[in-house]
Amino acid sequence: MPSDQAGERLHPLTLVVGLPLVQVVRGLVLPAFAVVAGGGGGDRTPLLLLAVALVVGAARVATWLRFRWSFDGTALTVEQGVLARSRRVVDVARIQQVELDRPSVQRLLGVATLRVETAGSDRGPEVELRVLRLADAHALRAALQARAGLAAAPATDGPRPSPTDAPAPDAPAPAAPVPEERVVLAVPLRRVALAAVTGAQLLIAPALVPAALQLTGDRTDELLATLADRLAPLWADGPLAGPGGLAAAAVAVVLVAIVTAVVAGVVRDGGFTLVRVGDDLVVRRGLVGTREATVPLRRVQVVRLAANPLRRALGVTTLRIHSAGGSAGGGSGGERRVVVPLVADADVATLLAELLPDGGRPAGGPPLHAHPPAARRRIVWRRLRTVGGWTLPALTVWTVLVTSAERRAALPLPAAVADVLEAAAAAGAVGVALPVAAVVAGLLLQLPLGRWEHATLASGHDGHLLAVRTGTLGRTLSVAPLARLQGVTRRASWFQTRRGLATVLAHVAGPGGDVVVPDVAVDVADGLHADLACAAAGTRAPAAPLTSPAGS
Numbered sequence: 406m407p408s409d410q411a412g413e414r415l416h417p418l419t420l421v422v423g424l425p426l427v428q429v430v431r432g433l434v435l436p437a438f439a440v441v442a443g444g445g446g447g448d449r450t451p452l453l454l455l456a457v458a459l460v461v462g463a464a465r466v467a468t469w470l471r472f473r474w475s476f477d478g479t480a481l482t483v484e485q486g487v488l489a490r491s492r493r494v495v496d497v498a499r500i501q502q503v504e505l506d507r508p509s510v511q512r513l514l515g516v517a518t519l520r521v522e523t524a525g526s527d528r529g530p531e532v533e534l535r536v537l538r539l540a541d542a543h544a545l546r547a548a549l550q551a552r553a554g555l556a557a558a559p560a561t562d563g564p565r566p567s568p569t570d571a572p573a574p575d576a577p578a579p580a581a582p583v584p585e586e587r588v589v590l591a592v593p594l595r596r597v598a599l600a601a602v603t604g605a606q607l608l609i610a611p612a613l614v615p616a617a618l619q620l621t622g623d624r625t626d627e628l629l630a631t632l633a634d635r636l637a638p639l640w641a642d643g644p645l646a647g648p649g650g651l652a653a654a655a656v657a658v659v660l661v662a663i664v665t666a667v668v669a670g671v672v673r674d675g676g677f678t679l680v681r682v683g684d685d686l687v688v689r690r691g692l693v694g695t696r697e698a699t700v701p702l703r704r705v706q707v708v709r710l711a712a713n714p715l716r717r718a719l720g721v722t723t724l725r726i727h728s729a730g731g732s733a734g735g736g737s738g739g740e741r742r743v744v745v746p747l748v749a750d751a752d753v754a755t756l757l758a759e760l761l762p763d764g765g766r767p768a769g770g771p772p773l774h775a776h777p778p779a780a781r782r783r784i785v786w787r788r789l790r791t792v793g794g795w796t797l798p799a800l801t802v803w804t805v806l807v808t809s810a811e812r813r814a815a816l817p818l819p820a821a822v823a824d825v826l827e828a829a830a831a832a833g834a835v836g837v838a839l840p841v842a843a844v845v846a847g848l849l850l851q852l853p854l855g856r857w858e859h860a861t862l863a864s865g866h867d868g869h870l871l872a873v874r875t876g877t878l879g880r881t882l883s884v885a886p887l888a889r890l891q892g893v894t895r896r897a898s899w900f901q902t903r904r905g906l907a908t909v910l911a912h913v914a915g916p917g918g919d920v921v922v923p924d925v926a927v928d929v930a931d932g933l934h935a936d937l938a939c940a941a942a943g944t945r946a947p948a949a950p951l952t953s954p955a956g957s
Contacts, residue, residue, distance in 0.1 A: 412473030508694030600746035601670030729914035773863035780924035785855030887940035
């Protein structure tokens with residue numbers, strides 16, 4: 406909805422719900438906690454807390470009063486700043502994505518946050534309007550998408566844009582009518598929960614423990630001692646005595662981690678849906694709060710399929726869509742990607758057909774070919790060099806300190822480290838032999854791991870898509886459209902040249918990362934480089950004549 410040149414303020418509720426959680430913690434919670442934990446206020450503590458709240462509130466009101474935004478049909482302008490003023494102008498031609506975010510509180514209050522991403526906004530949204538009236542957010546998003554050539558997704562809730570919000574007579578003509586929606590993928594809640602318990606979200610609960618201990622500050626020891634005093638009778642002569650108590654504690658910790666991961670995953674990704682609207686993909690997710698983003702399919706750069714061993718055994722995989730736009734579906738993060746929680750292996754080919762040109766093949770992409778045996782030796786050597794690079798120096802330092810009491814005394818070691826070294830020195834030869842055995846075992850383990858990594862490594866292209874499979878226990882398949890490549894590089898180190906190998910890098914737009922084809926034979930690398938260079942220049946590339954076919 407174009408606005409006047411004077412600019413408009415954000416919704417007054419911005420003063421309450423428009424502040425990001427990080428800023429709330431930094432600007433209000435932490436200062437208040439410092440006042441209470443310091444204990445220096447005495448009877449004046451409530452007054453100090455009130456003073457902190459008044460200062461923060463006054464700064465927030467001044468920031469809101471000085472914030473202005475306007476849209477004239479060709480550029481979105483934002484002016485902000487209390488003492489130092491800044492003015493940002495975003496041309497609609499640069500807009501890549503427009504995202505509508507509605508957390509639970511904003512849904513209840515009838516407002517929304519609008520984020521505008523451009524090709525240059527690597528570290529977050531180019532413009533973020535927190536918060537707008539829902540009808541204004543829908544109207545502004547529709548106007549921006551129309552001018553930027555993005556398909557406008559119909560509003561899923563709340564009031565539709567009003568006819569009075571039509572563009573001015575001298576504004577460019579609006580885009581064609583909105584195409585009909587078509588659901589591409591709907592992820593059920595059970596699969597969202599499965600993604601939470603088989604991925605990194607299990608670490609949410611353990612990650613909260615250090616944060617809680619840090620907040621308690623000097624009272625950590627007192628709290629832990631009190632907790633230990635209350636739990637000690639249960640393990641001493643109560644129902645948790647003996648090995649059964651330890652097992653019960655371990656089960657309790659695992660259950661807490663699982664429940665925390667499931668709740669966080671379902672709240673964030675519940676109702677995850679991919680909807681096709683013309684040539685764009687609309688991403689909707691969120692069980693309590695909703696988030697909606699539009700991803701132009703013509704700007705999809707790389708699609709990555711990743712599966713750890715557990716997910717591979719269950720026949721599911723995580724799909725990441727990297728685009729040249731902003732962090733669609735991901736908030737204000739730096740990575741421009743949409744993460745689909747879990748996709749069944751049987752649905753991968755169908756989904757690739759929607760996301761990538763000529764991607765709908767029975768195998769879900771181009772045929773893959775194994776890399777030569779020389780690549781296996783390179784992989785093993787790199788793993789040995791990486792592991793040995795930090796274990797061998799650490800083992801040397803450990804041996805010197807364990808065998809020399811003078812060196813231990815000369816160094817300002819922490820008490821815990823000094824106690825461990827003293828215990829190892831008292832153990833004699835065992836204190837040195839055990840770490841040496843562990844390092845040797847770790848180095849020997851790289852031999853089978855390197856072989857597994859080489860068995861997984863495969864690549865190929867069919868003139869439309871480039872695919873590379875990497876990994877050891879887990880696997881990642883990267884698929885990139887050749888028509889979207891920005892450039893290609895062929896490089897070979899001295900060691901690779903001796904082995905007759907080279908590496909090819911396919912460069913894509915955005916921070917999603919290049920597609921790397923490591924350690925292929927020199928003749929294959931030359932042919933692949935030529936084909937990808939043709940594709941980057943806009944010339945159709947033939948299928949690469951790779952040799953050894955690789956299994957899936």
